[in-house]
Amino acid sequence: MRFPILNLLALASSAVAAPVFIGTGDKAIYLSDFDAKTGKLTEPVVVGEYNGPGFLALHPTKPVLYAVGAPKTPFEDKSGAVAAFAIGSDHKLTFLGEASSAGKDACHVAVDATGKTVAIANYSDGTATTLKLDDKGIPQAGGSVIKKTGSGPTGRQKGPHSHGVYFDKSNKFLFEPDLGLDKVFVYDFNASDSTIKEKGALVAKPGAGPRHMTFSPDEKNAYVINELDNTIQVATYDGKGGFEAIQTISTLPDDFKDKTTTAEIEVHPNGKFVYGSNRGHDTIAVYSRDTATGKLTFVQFAPCGGKAPRHFKIDPSGKWMLIGHQDSNTISVLALDPEKGTLGEPSAPVSTPKPICILFAK
Numbered sequence: 586m587r588f589p590i591l592n593l594l595a596l597a598s599s600a601v602a603a604p605v606f607i608g609t610g611d612k613a614i615y616l617s618d619f620d621a622k623t624g625k626l627t628e629p630v631v632v633g634e635y636n637g638p639g640f641l642a643l644h645p646t647k648p649v650l651y652a653v654g655a656p657k658t659p660f661e662d663k664s665g666a667v668a669a670f671a672i673g674s675d676h677k678l679t680f681l682g683e684a685s686s687a688g689k690d691a692c693h694v695a696v697d698a699t700g701k702t703v704a705i706a707n708y709s710d711g712t713a714t715t716l717k718l719d720d721k722g723i724p725q726a727g728g729s730v731i732k733k734t735g736s737g738p739t740g741r742q743k744g745p746h747s748h749g750v751y752f753d754k755s756n757k758f759l760f761e762p763d764l765g766l767d768k769v770f771v772y773d774f775n776a777s778d779s780t781i782k783e784k785g786a787l788v789a790k791p792g793a794g795p796r797h798m799t800f801s802p803d804e805k806n807a808y809v810i811n812e813l814d815n816t817i818q819v820a821t822y823d824g825k826g827g828f829e830a831i832q833t834i835s836t837l838p839d840d841f842k843d844k845t846t847t848a849e850i851e852v853h854p855n856g857k858f859v860y861g862s863n864r865g866h867d868t869i870a871v872y873s874r875d876t877a878t879g880k881l882t883f884v885q886f887a888p889c890g891g892k893a894p895r896h897f898k899i900d901p902s903g904k905w906m907l908i909g910h911q912d913s914n915t916i917s918v919l920a921l922d923p924e925k926g927t928l929g930e931p932s933a934p935v936s937t938p939k940p941i942c943i944l945f946a947k
Contacts, residue, residue: 602627603618603621604676604946605619605943605945606641606943606946607629608652608940608941608944609638609639609937609939610637611938611939612637613635614652614678615632615937616629616631616676624920624932625932626916628936632676632677633650633680636656636657639654640942641694641942641944645697646700650944651668651670651724652670653686653705654668656685657683664685665688666685666691667686667691667705667724668681669682669722672946683724684724686707687714688709689707689708689710690709691707691708692706693705693747693797695752697776698752700718700722701718701776703715703718703724704781706747706748706750708746710744710745711733712732712733713730713761713781715781716728717778727779728779728781729781729782731781731783733747733763738791741765741813744765746766748763749761753804755824757826758773758774760772760798760807764794767790767793768787769787769809771785787820789809793811793816794811794812794814795811796810797809797850799850799852800852801876806820807819807822810847810848815835815836815837815863817833817836817881818830819880819881831879831880832879832880834881844865847864848862848893848896854899854901854903856874856876857873857874857876858871858873859874860872862908864893864894864912867889867893868886868894869894869897869906871886871887871926885927887919887929889908889931890915890930891908891910891912891913892913893910893912895910895941896940903921903923904921904923907943908931909937909941909942911939911941914938914940915934916935916943918931918932
């Protein structure tokens with residue numbers, strides 16, 4: 586009877602394991618399994634090869650994963666690339682194709698709700714690009730290439746630096762934080778032909794350096810994490826591409842004076858808490874969110890368990906946070922209290938080369 590019992594236990598364990606894709610600054614995409622009952626993360630294994638596959642995104646309906654990085658075969662204009670991979674039943678990846686990102690150093694990627702458009706942020710020249718996806722989900726020519734000019738007041742802001750791309754739930758708008766120009770650009774998005782057209786912008790304080798953003802579950806508020814001045818800008822959102830800034834709050838203790846920059850931001854699925862990462866201070870800043878106004882109140886600075894938390898992700902249960910550390914080459918897991926918003930002590934980390942993006946598979 587012993588072996589059947591063990592088999593049942595193994596099946597029960599696998600049933601709660603959630604596959605997690607990991608984008609890296611290495612030459613591979615990794616996969617790990619996360620157990621939401623125990624908070625354990627398995628040692629990551631390589632499931633796909635690519636050059637610097639940093640940020641990742643999933644197709645909304647097809648078993649296809651996207652990664653931005655450097656192309657397998659360099660393009661004549663030395664642009665970055667977005668690659669598509671088929672996800673197998675074992676979650677191993679098969680390369681389907683790639684296309685130019687039409688800009689330098691592609692750093693962020695998003696797919697629209699129809700699964701017919703992929704958007705890319707290019708850091709070094711600030712280009713925002715949209716490309717059409719074919720019936721297999723492979724990126725093709727077409728869409729828009731938006732090139733910007735201008736600068737900001739700090740040494741990191743000598744030109745535009747696109748750092749993120751985000752579609753809203755209505756699929757009518759695309760948002761693009763630009764670290765170099767201190768703005769979150771708003772674009773009208775045409776899903777029928779994959780084009781975007783500039784509509785307006787949420788303006789940050791000069792020198793703030795908008796990096797990434799997120800919305801509350803009801804999309805009544807947007808939260809933008811500013812890399813250079815270590816703040817979070819809070820804004821109301823009207824659902825029509827319009828913002829009104831209502832608060833700016835620091836991600837650091839008042840007495841912290843050492844060098845540090847922010848990286849990632851996320852709202853808890855219950856909408857009650859907001860989290861931002863500090864690289865240098867090496868913490869996750871935790872805030873409670875007033876669900877009526879959207880404003881934030883400080884709760885906790887939680888040690889992240891590694892050096893330079895570049896990315897983190899709350900698991901689907903809302904009870905754990907996985908944090909990727911770019912300078913210590915590890916991913917740690919912290920227990921999360923959904924009622925209080927607080928984070929626990931980091932668990933034993935797993936080794937991952939230069940983790941950049943953590944993405945739960947569907």
